[in-house]
Amino acid sequence: MDLPYTRIKGGICAAREFLGSAISCGIKDPKSNRLDLSLIYSKRECLSVGMFTQNRVKAAPVRVSQSHLRAESLRAIITNSGNANACTGPTGMQDAKNMAKETSKLLELRQREVGVCSTGVIGLPMPMIRIEPKYEDLVAGLGPKNGNDVARSIITSDTHEKEFAISFELHGKRVRIGGCAKGAGMINPNMATMLCFVTTDANIGKRSLKEAIENSVDNTFNRITIDGDTSTNDSVIILANGAAENKTIRRGTKECRDFSHALEFVMNKLAKAIVRDGERVTKFVTLEVKSARNTSDAKKVAQAVANSFLVKSSWNGEDPNWGRIIHAVGYSGASIREEFVDIYYESKVACKGGLQAKTNPEILRNIVSKPAFKITIDLGVGDANHRIYASDLSPEYIDFNRSEYAYWKQAKKDGLV
Amino acid sequence: MDLPYTRIKGGICAAREFLGSAISCGIKDPKSNRLDLSLIYSKRECLSVGMFTQNRVKAAPVRVSQSHLRAESLRAIITNSGNANACTGPTGMQDAKNMAKETSKLLELRQREVGVCSTGVIGLPMPMIRIEPKYEDLVAGLGPKNGNDVARSIITSDTHEKEFAISFELHGKRVRIGGCAKGAGMINPNMATMLCFVTTDANIGKRSLKEAIENSVDNTFNRITIDGDTSTNDSVIILANGAAENKTIRRGTKECRDFSHALEFVMNKLAKAIVRDGERVTKFVTLEVKSARNTSDAKKVAQAVANSFLVKSSWNGEDPNWGRIIHAVGYSGASIREEFVDIYYESKVACKGGLQAKTNPEILRNIVSKPAFKITIDLGVGDANHRIYASDLSPEYIDFNRSEYAYWKQAKKDGLV
Numbered sequence: 156m157d158l159p160y161t162r163i164k165g166g167i168c169a170a171r172e173f174l175g176s177a178i179s180c181g182i183k184d185p186k187s188n189r190l191d192l193s194l195i196y197s198k199r200e201c202l203s204v205g206m207f208t209q210n211r212v213k214a215a216p217v218r219v220s221q222s223h224l225r226a227e228s229l230r231a232i233i234t235n236s237g238n239a240n241a242c243t244g245p246t247g248m249q250d251a252k253n254m255a256k257e258t259s260k261l262l263e264l265r266q267r268e269v270g271v272c273s274t275g276v277i278g279l280p281m282p283m284i285r286i287e288p289k290y291e292d293l294v295a296g297l298g299p300k301n302g303n304d305v306a307r308s309i310i311t312s313d314t315h316e317k318e319f320a321i322s323f324e325l326h327g328k329r330v331r332i333g334g335c336a337k338g339a340g341m342i343n344p345n346m347a348t349m350l351c352f353v354t355t356d357a358n359i360g361k362r363s364l365k366e367a368i369e370n371s372v373d374n375t376f377n378r379i380t381i382d383g384d385t386s387t388n389d390s391v392i393i394l395a396n397g398a399a400e401n402k403t404i405r406r407g408t409k410e411c412r413d414f415s416h417a418l419e420f421v422m423n424k425l426a427k428a429i430v431r432d433g434e435r436v437t438k439f440v441t442l443e444v445k446s447a448r449n450t451s452d453a454k455k456v457a458q459a460v461a462n463s464f465l466v467k468s469s470w471n472g473e474d475p476n477w478g479r480i481i482h483a484v485g486y487s488g489a490s491i492r493e494e495f496v497d498i499y500y501e502s503k504v505a506c507k508g509g510l511q512a513k514t515n516p517e518i519l520r521n522i523v524s525k526p527a528f529k530i531t532i533d534l535g536v537g538d539a540n541h542r543i544y545a546s547d548l549s550p551e552y553i554d555f556n557r558s559e560y561a562y563w564k565q566a567k568k569d570g571l572v
Numbered sequence: 573m574d575l576p577y578t579r580i581k582g583g584i585c586a587a588r589e590f591l592g593s594a595i596s597c598g599i600k601d602p603k604s605n606r607l608d609l610s611l612i613y614s615k616r617e618c619l620s621v622g623m624f625t626q627n628r629v630k631a632a633p634v635r636v637s638q639s640h641l642r643a644e645s646l647r648a649i650i651t652n653s654g655n656a657n658a659c660t661g662p663t664g665m666q667d668a669k670n671m672a673k674e675t676s677k678l679l680e681l682r683q684r685e686v687g688v689c690s691t692g693v694i695g696l697p698m699p700m701i702r703i704e705p706k707y708e709d710l711v712a713g714l715g716p717k718n719g720n721d722v723a724r725s726i727i728t729s730d731t732h733e734k735e736f737a738i739s740f741e742l743h744g745k746r747v748r749i750g751g752c753a754k755g756a757g758m759i760n761p762n763m764a765t766m767l768c769f770v771t772t773d774a775n776i777g778k779r780s781l782k783e784a785i786e787n788s789v790d791n792t793f794n795r796i797t798i799d800g801d802t803s804t805n806d807s808v809i810i811l812a813n814g815a816a817e818n819k820t821i822r823r824g825t826k827e828c829r830d831f832s833h834a835l836e837f838v839m840n841k842l843a844k845a846i847v848r849d850g851e852r853v854t855k856f857v858t859l860e861v862k863s864a865r866n867t868s869d870a871k872k873v874a875q876a877v878a879n880s881f882l883v884k885s886s887w888n889g890e891d892p893n894w895g896r897i898i899h900a901v902g903y904s905g906a907s908i909r910e911e912f913v914d915i916y917y918e919s920k921v922a923c924k925g926g927l928q929a930k931t932n933p934e935i936l937r938n939i940v941s942k943p944a945f946k947i948t949i950d951l952g953v954g955d956a957n958h959r960i961y962a963s964d965l966s967p968e969y970i971d972f973n974r975s976e977y978a979y980w981k982q983a984k985k986d987g988l989v
Binding site for chain 2: 209210211212213241242243244276277278279280386387464465468469471472473474475476477478479481482484485486491493494506508509510511516520548549550551552553554556557558559560567
């Protein structure tokens with residue numbers, strides 16, 4: 156890469172003095188040994204910042220983590236996959252609190268230093284009976300080489316784990332940032348949620364860290380879409396423990412900008428990996444909206460196009476169908492003039508001034524036949540731009556998401572419903 | 573039916589002194605004889621009102637019909653299927669105008685008394701070479717028994733034609749209202765790739781007619797959704813020729829309300845038929861949102877739920893998955909309180925106060941296994957309601973919509989691109 160970063164191994168354990176642990180407790184599948192309970196822990200005190208779903212229906216662990224983040228700085232995060240602990244009422248709240256409490260006892264932390272995340276089916280009570288006997292094993296398993304185990308334990312129907320880490324120079328010290336993520340809830344309705352955990356050993360001020368994560372999320376996770384659904388559990392949490400012993404990063408400095416860019420670089424890798432591994436996704440589409448009247452309009456157009464069933468179907472069908480794209484532009488709510496709209500597949504113009512361009516459709520078809528391509532929509536009415544990353548929609552996606560009924564049967568067997 | 577209407581035959585020719593004609597000119601498929609060019613004509617002068625797509629990208633025929641409706645009252649409508657004449661620039665405008673002009677000459681009408689509609693592929697030039705030689709045949713074919721031919725000629729991916737007509741007593745006279753519609757894809761409130769023509773022999777004032785159609789569209793075509801896409805070509809046009817010779821219907825009278833209800837009754841039949849015949853649709857879902865803080869919120873919730881990929885996938889999978897429904901409620905943008913939300917499948921409660929209710933899931937599963945069912949979402953925060961009609965989303969829908977590339981190949985063969 157031409158950026159001043161060195162890619163390193165270790166995921167969430169890449170940064171100094173962070174430990175991880177992941178075990179199987181049978182929530183995902185009582186009969187298999189799939190990892191589904193994990194712990195991230197910093198040996199030193201941490202600064203922490205979290206960003207959570209905008210959905211008004213928030214899972215219990217989201218509420219608990221938000222409250223803990225307001226009061227203290229987290230040093231640990233316990234996460235289960237297989238059950239979202241969403242729409243579970245006061246019992247679900249108690250379950251999430253207990254997960255933090257029991258973990259904090261074993262780690263000798265205050266309860267509020269432990270964050271909680273869950274991902275999985277919505278509306279089913281948490282199978283606490285499977286989790287409770289496992290806290291000790293989980294804590295006992297903490298180690299500096301378990302980043303990949305944690306990355307694997309949080310995935311649900313993702314086809315593979317997603318982790319990425321880098322190191323770079325800051326104030327003459329080597330600073331590390333590493334993270335892992337799991338499939339966007341949108342992709343993965345069976346187990347709705349996007350989770351992302353990032354650890355860094357940078358020594359950084361709280362406001363700088365907050366600004367950096369907000370900018371980075373805005374430029375990465377807020378720019379991906381698979382099916383337009385916003386889950387009840389989306390969480391991005393960063394922990395910074397200062398073990399790199401660099402001079403504290405302060406707002407407005409070059410070091411602060413450098414850190415922010417590095418964080419965005421890591422999150423961008425994870426966000427794109429989520430789209431690429433979207434449920435039954437076959438196409439990765441970079442959608443660039445240019446020359447909108449304002450940023451809000453550029454976003455509206457990008458969202459409308461990226462979430463149109465018909466546009467997504469045509470991507471799946473490798474059809475360079477600019478007609479469907481302009482029709483979504485038209486209903487996006489943005490201020491547009493049809494006769495100014497140009498649409499490009501990579502550098503080839505498909506629609507010029509709202510009309511079919513002269514480019515041979517075979518050339519366009521070759522472009523959309525590739526697994527990844529870029530579409531540029533130039534609205535020609537201003538100078539605001541917005542880029543998002545999107546996927547196609549496949550018949551297999553629908554097939555995959557037709558029913559979660561099996562989970563209810565299992566829950567009944569478990570005496571939970 | 574317990575309403576004071578008699579169902580009659582004839583579709584758009586059911587009302588007195590309306591004629592229809594439909595022929596094949598090879599736009600849909602040069603090799604078949606599928607009807608794809610039609611004409612509706614009133615032997616008497618008419619009042620007419622039209623409502624058109626909210627998409628900012630409007631097809632040429634929409635612009636032409638809007639302009640003609642502003643200036644005069646239509647007496648005829650020429651419609652082709654197979655090509656939308658959208659995104660076709662000045663040439664497309666000229667083509668649409670020519671369709672009106674040539675028809676008007678043969679009918680001895682002013683050009684502005686002829687409306688034009690098109691439905692089909694977006695972005696391809698109109699194959700006028702196929703239409704031009706056929707105007708005389710089209711006009712010569714006008715007859716009082718061709719309502720069904722017209723209904724069949726306007727459909728595209730619909731599996732069957734949709735027509736409906738009634739008669740009823742008004743001011744001691746028998747009044748008739750009949751219509752036909754097409755739908756199938758790009759169906760969303762605000763009228764999608766949806767055409768609907770209604771004729772009536774009622775004698776009615778212009779403002780009464782306008783009010784009646786606006787109310788009716790709002791309660792029918794604006795409440796259906798298949799895939800959330802709003803097309804470039806949606807048009808609803810009503811012609812009223814007064815041949816029933818009833819006393820003129822005036823605003824605010826009982827007769828005006830009776831007429832309006834009758835019109836809504838006809839449009840409701842057509843709108844529901846569109847959802848039932850949506851592309852590869854297997855479920856017809858009546859979605860009732862109750863007790864919202866205001867109507868805008870009720871609509872937001874209905875739209876978010878009805879257009880969620882995940883909710884639609886679960887309907888297709890016959891999964892009574894209230895978790896996905898409440899998650900869409902949560903991101904709808906409406907003001908809700910999770911703990912007040914109740915969700916019912918028919919009369920059976922699935923979610924009570926945001927939590928899994930006691931109803932046996934097998935009972936709910938039996939309900940969603942039926943081809944049509946009702947879901948009620950009670951938000952419990954106000955007294956505003958909204959009802960819409962929606963469909964599932966099937967793997968076959970995606971398959972069906974993967975590619976229109978064959979049309980481009982044909983257009984190339986025709987020398988149009």
